[in-house]
Amino acid sequence: MTWLRDHFVDVLGLAGQHIYLAGVPLVLGLLIALPLGWLASRYKALYPFLIIGTGLLYTIPSLALFIMLPLLLGNGVLNPINVLVAMTIYTVALLVRTVADGLGAVPDAVNQSATAMGYKRLRRFMSVELPLAVPVISAGLRVAAVSNVSIVSVATLIGVSQLGSLFTDGFSRAFLDPIIVGVVACVLLALLFDVAILLVTRLATPWQRAGSPTA
């Protein structure tokens, strides 16, 4: 593994880029999915449209999206914004259903009593519904994180560099080392995202670890 030793700083740079391109859309996607998921859970008539509509976005091949977005947004092909937007779209596609189902799983009695105590709609959402939906949303977020880490590597083909660049590099030189390093680094990144999300979830849901009735 002398290759890794020689190129460690480069790999680290690529990994940083990878985290940026996969992580920022995760946050943006969540912020967009929250109101959409709320709409889907609040208005049952909208549910199928929103869920199927956003779900279909995920079926757009990533390469196609990476190529189309610069045209749609009027950006240069090499602009990383294109990748951020594409990844945000994929994140939204995965999270709208999760958010809707997470909010839908909040017990009716809890929502009723919140309303009866004088919560207005937005405050009830922020301080009752959303906290209770965190475990479900977090599960969806973990899937989206892994998916993002994997899809981002395709962006190499439109010239935005991140860990995926190691694959094309190794492929063009018929040299295995960078490919292996790239795969391992992607797996480690996915794990890193996963652990980070789990940790935040744990901090946000102390009530989930409370035991059952004790005398």
Added chain:
Amino acid sequence: MIRFDAVSKQFPDGTKAVDELTLEAPTGKITVLVGPSGCGKTTSLRMINRMITPTGGRIWIDDQDTAEMDEAELRRGIGYVIQHAGLFPHRTIAANIATVPMLLGWGRRKSEARALELLERVGLPANYAKRYPAQLSGGQQQRVGVARALAADPPIMLMDEPFSAVDPVVREQLQDEFLRLQSDLGKTIVFVTHDIEEAIKLGDQVAVLRGSGNLAQLSDPAQLLAHPVDDFVADFVGKDRGYRALSFQQSPQFPLSRESSVPLGATPAQAAAAARDGWVLVLDADRRPLGWIEPGRITAPVRPEMLARGGTVATAGGPLRNALDAALSSPSRRGVIVDDQGALLGTVRAYEVLAEIEERARPELDEADLERAGLRPVEETPG
């Protein structure tokens, strides 16, 4: 005071949940709405805090039309307790109780202090404050539900089958504590239940509803038992009405028979010497009755296992029902009457209780009911 003025609720599909209900829940009293499922009692309750919007009529709180009040403000002034408590699973017990004070902007410290005060008030230890609802039993959660509803000291409480989901023993405890709490607080309470026993036990007045919020009868519990207005109400109120009505009549000073007694450990000879009609009462060191014993059937000093249990005891001045039951359930046929500390005062026979019952006048119909029934009032016999 809460006043329903010809209130209706018709759902979009055309079903009438409540049809022109007119009703008054007086200040400081418990009004129970009771009826079979689908009678519109919960719908009526929820129209008070506008969880459900009436399609006709008005609901007044004192002199204010609730329809013209701000929704959230109206609700913050009304305590609300539901079945299974509906606690917030993600908040500690203290935070649950402090919900409305926080919404009202009391600030964290004051709200928390209030939460602790209420925790004690509903009989839960202070160290429960930091627990989560899932760590409490159903009965304990329900107490927290009551504490949460009381937190901002609202003048009005709405309670929707709050004690229905707990086992009968806990339910009775909760009911007793609720009555004790209410005698301190004097809230204006509207209470929904499907259980007529609960309605009779808790209500200052009971509103029996039949289908679609039709008020069949509005009476105090004694009146309801003595004079159900029609077959529906009579059926719904159930059997043993005469006996149950005795719960609402105080016992007089009975001419008690003195009862000789023996302590635990008395010899068969001592017990035989004290017995009357073959039975003697055994008392503990504080003169509290433990049970009856037949001296003729024991061969060794009195031990607890020998005692005939099952007899109830009645407190002097308590309801006639308890006195009669004490006599009926006693193996010696002598009903045990005790003082407030539970110490023996004497015994009374069933016929003595019955004589007292026959002396009493049954509750009379009120004027409106007399007119409806086409009866003239009972004439006072000239003395």
